[in-house]
Amino acid sequence: xxxxxFVIITCLLCLAxxxxxxxxxxxxxxxxxxxxxxxxxxxxxxxxxxxxxxIPFSGTKPNAVFIVPNASFDLLWQERQxxxxxxxxxxxxALSDTITFxxxxxxxxxxxxxxxGYIEFGYMKKEWGSGNGMHALDxxxxxxxxxxxxxxxLEMKIPEPMxxxxxxxxxxxxxxxxxxxxxxxxxxxxxxxxxxxxxxxALIDYSTIPDTHTLEYGQGGIRLRWHAPxxxxxxxxxxxxxxxxxxxxxxxxxxxxxxxISLDYTRGALLGIESTLxxxxxxxxxxVGMWISEDYKGVDPQAYNNKAVYQIGCDYQIPGSNLVSTIxxxxxxxxxxxxxxxxxxxxxxxxxxxxxxNNLLVAVDGRWMSERLATQIGLIWNIESSGYAAFASGTWxxxxxxxxxxxxxxxxxxxxxxxxxxxxxxxxxxxxxxxxCTYRF
Amino acid sequence: xxxxxxxxCFIVLIxxxxxxxxxxxxxxxxxxxxAKAQRHTSSAMELRMTLIDGRDEQRVRTLQTLSLSENxxxxxITVFLSPAAVKNTRFLTFEYDDKADDQWIYLPSLGxxxxxxxxxxxxxxxGSDFTYADMASTTYDVDEATHTCIKEETYQQAHCLVIESxxxxxxxxxxxxxxxxxxxxVALKVEFYDKSSDELLKTLECSAIDYVSQSxxxxxxxxxxxxxxxxxxxxxLQIRIDIPINPNYFTVSFLETGRL
Numbered sequence: 262x263x264x265x266x267f268v269i270i271t272c273l274l275c276l277a278x279x280x281x282x283x284x285x286x287x288x289x290x291x292x293x294x295x296x297x298x299x300x301x302x303x304x305x306x307x308x309x310x311x312x313x314x315x316i317p318f319s320g321t322k323p324n325a326v327f328i329v330p331n332a333s334f335d336l337l338w339q340e341r342q343x344x345x346x347x348x349x350x351x352x353x354x355a356l357s358d359t360i361t362f363x364x365x366x367x368x369x370x371x372x373x374x375x376x377x378g379y380i381e382f383g384y385m386k387k388e389w390g391s392g393n394g395m396h397a398l399d400x401x402x403x404x405x406x407x408x409x410x411x412x413x414x415l416e417m418k419i420p421e422p423m424x425x426x427x428x429x430x431x432x433x434x435x436x437x438x439x440x441x442x443x444x445x446x447x448x449x450x451x452x453x454x455x456x457x458x459x460x461x462x463a464l465i466d467y468s469t470i471p472d473t474h475t476l477e478y479g480q481g482g483i484r485l486r487w488h489a490p491x492x493x494x495x496x497x498x499x500x501x502x503x504x505x506x507x508x509x510x511x512x513x514x515x516x517x518x519x520x521x522i523s524l525d526y527t528r529g530a531l532l533g534i535e536s537t538l539x540x541x542x543x544x545x546x547x548x549v550g551m552w553i554s555e556d557y558k559g560v561d562p563q564a565y566n567n568k569a570v571y572q573i574g575c576d577y578q579i580p581g582s583n584l585v586s587t588i589x590x591x592x593x594x595x596x597x598x599x600x601x602x603x604x605x606x607x608x609x610x611x612x613x614x615x616x617x618x619n620n621l622l623v624a625v626d627g628r629w630m631s632e633r634l635a636t637q638i639g640l641i642w643n644i645e646s647s648g649y650a651a652f653a654s655g656t657w658x659x660x661x662x663x664x665x666x667x668x669x670x671x672x673x674x675x676x677x678x679x680x681x682x683x684x685x686x687x688x689x690x691x692x693x694x695x696x697x698c699t700y701r702f
Numbered sequence: 703x704x705x706x707x708x709x710x711c712f713i714v715l716i717x718x719x720x721x722x723x724x725x726x727x728x729x730x731x732x733x734x735x736x737a738k739a740q741r742h743t744s745s746a747m748e749l750r751m752t753l754i755d756g757r758d759e760q761r762v763r764t765l766q767t768l769s770l771s772e773n774x775x776x777x778x779i780t781v782f783l784s785p786a787a788v789k790n791t792r793f794l795t796f797e798y799d800d801k802a803d804d805q806w807i808y809l810p811s812l813g814x815x816x817x818x819x820x821x822x823x824x825x826x827x828x829g830s831d832f833t834y835a836d837m838a839s840t841t842y843d844v845d846e847a848t849h850t851c852i853k854e855e856t857y858q859q860a861h862c863l864v865i866e867s868x869x870x871x872x873x874x875x876x877x878x879x880x881x882x883x884x885x886x887x888v889a890l891k892v893e894f895y896d897k898s899s900d901e902l903l904k905t906l907e908c909s910a911i912d913y914v915s916q917s918x919x920x921x922x923x924x925x926x927x928x929x930x931x932x933x934x935x936x937x938x939l940q941i942r943i944d945i946p947i948n949p950n951y952f953t954v955s956f957l958e959t960g961r962l
Contacts, residue, residue: 288766288781291746291947292940305786374961388814415812429955488954490796490804493817537817541802544819578819583826631753631932632829661761661785701786 300341306334309699316669316692329353335368344372346383367420378434381425386418387438389484389497390548390572391535393587394622394639397548397572398533400499401438401482406456407449409670409688410650412624412639419444436484443478445526446504453691456684461519469509469523478502495535503527503552507606509563527565527606528555544576546589559597562605567596574622583628592619612645612682619644633658641685647675648685662701669694729849729865732882736889742915744770744947748940753830756931761785763828764939770947777952781960794957808957815958830934831904831925833874846870857881858890858909876900886911888918902928915943 311329329352336347348368354360362384370383390396394414402418411417421444426437449455450462480501487494503526511521533550549571556564574589595607598616602608612618624639637654654668670693674686751763763785769778776797782788789810796804808815826833847867854863862881869875874897881891892906904927908920919941926933950962 288746288768288951291768291942291945292748292766374959378955379959379961388812427958429953429958432954434954434958488806488817490798491802539802539804539817539819542819544817576819628826628829631755631826631831633755660759661787 301339303337303339304334305337305702306332307699307701308332309697311695311697313693313695315690316671316694342374344374346370346372363420377430378426378428381423381427384420384422386415386420387423387425388415388418389482389535391493391495391537391546392548392572392574392589392591393546393576394624395572395589395591395620395641397570397591397593398497398531398535398550400501400504400531401440403444403446403504405447406684407447407454409454409672409691410641412637412641412652419447432488434486434488436482438482438484440480440482440501441476441478443473443480443502443526445473445502445506448506454688456687461522464519465522465524469525471525473502473526491539493537497531497533497535497550499531501529503529503554503565505565505610507563507565508609510604512604525563529553529565531570533570542578542580546572546574546576548572559599559607562602564606565595566598566607568607569594569596583632584625585627586625587622589622590619591622592617612643615645617645642675643683643685646683646686648683649673649675650685650688664699664701666697666699667694668697729851729863729867732851732863732865732887733847733849733867736882736887742771742943744768744943744945746940746942746945746947747938750937750939751828751830752935752937753828754933754935761829763788768947768951770949770952772949772952777949779951779957790960792957792960794952794954796952806954806957815954830936831927831932832934832936847873852879854884855881858883860890861885862890873897875903883911883918886918888920890920904928914941917943 309331311327311331313327313329315325331350331352333348333350335349338345346368347366349365350367351365354364366384368383368385370381370385372382373380387401388396388399389401390398394412396414401423402421404417405419406417422441424439424441428435428437450457450465451459455462480499482497482499482501484498485496506524507527509523509525510519511523512518513520530553531550532553533548535548536546538545550569552565552568552570554565554567556566559566570593572589572591574587576585576587578585594617595611596616598607598611599605600608600611600614600616607616608614621642621644622639623642624637627636628634629636635656635658638652640649640651642649649672651671652668654666656664656666658664670691672685672688672691674683674689677686746766746768748766749764751765753761753763764783765780766783767778767780769776771777778793778795778797780793782791790808791810792808794806794808798804804817805819806815806817847869850866850868852864852866854861856862860883863884865880865882866877867880868877876895876897877900878895879893880889882889888908888911890908894903894905895901896903904925907924907926908922909924910921912919912921919938921938921941923936924933925936948962950956956962
């Protein structure tokens with residue numbers, strides 16, 4: 262029996278022997294005149310129109326304006342023992358672009374509730390780790406960077422097929438996840454969102470990229486949590502791949518020019534612990550972990566090395582106000598780092614030939630005028646490169662169905678140099694402002 | 703979303719709007735009796751909150767909340783039923799006498815349970831005219847405020863004792879004045895005054911008095927901002943007191959799944 266057959270049979274056995282549980286719509290069993298709901302369907306969604314304009318601060322390009330309509334639909338069917346969810350989003354694309362499954366569907370999930378917890382199966386996103394807005398221990402979904410940085414972490418995640426077993430017992434809960442395929446982070450190689458010099462990225466040889474949507478690229482993860490007074494503690498384990506693509510350069514040593522680039526992926530495992538501690542108006546969050554690479558000794562320049570990852574942060578509700586602030590420091594330290602090997606994937610993605618990278622996230626959320634107006638400001642600052650992404654947003658809720666949002670996003674570098682050393686600096690000309698009107702139903 | 707102090711809000715609202723079978727001519731005795739009468743072992747409520755602005759535009763929120771006193775510990779869980787943007791958002795709170803409370807939130811859009819800090823008591827409750835702080839620093843407990851019966855008068859066709867309560871410390875208000883129905887011993891009106899200027903900030907008016915499990919309950923409460931720009935109507939659609947409630951509701955597991 263191979264491992265995939267084993268997984269399928271195990272799932273079927275779990276479903277067969279588990280005792281189903283009734284669903285609760287609120288506390289329907291307690292309120293006498295509201296009988297329990299056996300089965301129902303919820304259909305919700307939104308239609309929106311967004312006007313997006315680049316801000317020509319650089320003065321080197323025309324002020325492009327885009328009008329982007331969007332329609333999103335969410336379908337929920339809930340029955341006593343199971344739930345099915347479908348999430349779709351429709352945004353016009355150029356006729357020349359191929360429409361993929363992921364362009365339309367952002368959620369296709371079936372959940373079955375059983376006596377010991379619940380089982381989820383489908384195409385979904387999951388967020389692990391205790392942090393707020395970013396994580397060090399969140400390996401399950403890759404990130405989509407093809408349209409820059411969005412300050413909604415979930416919005417940047419790419420949904421993937423998963424099978425998840427969730428167990429709860431008292432103050433303990435556990436989750437076991439199997440992912441049959443591997444989806445690496447997505448990035449743009451051309452246009453204004455290119456992550457590096459497009460001339461260099463044009464050398465990528467796409468025929469070398471392995472097909473990761475096969476069962477050979479299966480991954481697994483486990484998360485155990487303990488909810489104690491004042492503190493939540495967790496352990497995370499993941500066996501799979503580093504989410505970033507690893508670059509392999511072919512060099513013409515007569516000229517030392519790069520002639521082609523192939524992409525590969527580094528197999529690795531992540532082990533870590535997380536905690537959340539509440540103290541008065543403060544909530545402290547920590548995530549600490551270790552990526553263990555298949556290149557354990559760090560000798561293969563085309564594979565990522567072992568690295569320590571960490572995140573510490575704090576949420577704080579400002580007294581006497583409706584303002585909530587968060588500050589998070591996220592970083593990593595690469596072991597066996599060799600700054601002299603300029604074609605090593607770790608060196609290629611380092612800032613200033615340093616083995617470590619730190620990102621600081623600061624954000625403040627406010628609610629005003631009986632929560633009709635919501636404001637957000639945020640900043641991600643890459644300390645080593647001094648690059649930053651910042652945003653400000655204001656949303657006016659006309660009522661519970663209609664809202665207007667204005668948002669501005671800025672990229673840049675606090676210390677500009679001749680050498681573009683971060684994606685934030687590379688995207689410096691991509692500052693934009695958008696106005697969106699959304700109707701929810 | 704602000705959160706945690708639903709329980710404070712609900713309990714004190716019941717304090718304000720309930721009666722006991724005991725009566726006394728002094729403000730302190732009346733407030734002590736009110737507090738004593740409200741020590742329920744459990745409660746279940748479904749509420750509708752209508753936020754009304756100066757142009758009479760309304761926004762409605764509905765929620766259900768359960769609370770349970772178990773082994774000296776207060777537990778509560780709240781689930782939002784509407785509007786759609788917050789539907790099935792759930793809060794779980796454990797309150798302790800000798801240490802900070804525990805609170806978790808389940809956000810259905812994330813499918814994630816997250817521990818959160820206790821929110822500011824002076825913050826607005828769901829964007830309404832009700833705050834957590836004024837209820838938490840209530841003047842109704844004898845040892846928390848000085849209570850004086852300042853007059854008697856007829857209000858809402860009921861004979862009321864008017865009690866002035868000046869909190870000892872830690873309150874956001876300088877004083878409250880409460881109209882207590884002497885016969886049903888239910889609060890019919892409360893005025894909240896500013897701490898520094900003694901200016902009237904807002905007024906709570908209670909009506910639709912009902913008799914539930916040997917307590918009088920006001921099913922309709924309107925909190926009006928003194929400047930008249932906005933008000934909040936809070937309606938108790940359903941209430942059950944001192945009923946058996948499965949303690950498994952008050953678990954992180956239920957918070958995450960909505961299943962017992």
